[in-house]
Amino acid sequence: MIFNVARLRVKELAKLLSVDSPEIIATCTLLKIPASSPLSSLSVKQSKEIIDYIKQTNANQNIEEK
Numbered sequence: 530m531i532f533n534v535a536r537l538r539v540k541e542l543a544k545l546l547s548v549d550s551p552e553i554i555a556t557c558t559l560l561k562i563p564a565s566s567p568l569s570s571l572s573v574k575q576s577k578e579i580i581d582y583i584k585q586t587n588a589n590q591n592i593e594e595k
Contacts, residue, residue, distance in 0.1 A: 537576050540567035546583060556582055 543550045550567040557564040562575050
């Protein structure tokens with residue numbers, strides 16, 4: 530019996546990161562990750578890419594605000 534690797538839905542990742550689902554979907558588009566709705570599922574690798582991108586973007590915004 531083969532089990533799927535851990536997956537996370539877009540809406541779950543958005544909730545964990547305290548952002549809106551459309552922001553996650555927009556990030557997916559930029560990173561060329563196929564996700565078109567809040568119910569789309571993401572692999573662990575894809576989730577890490579999105580998290581890194583959002584952290585980097587937020588860090589850049591904080592620098593610009595100072």
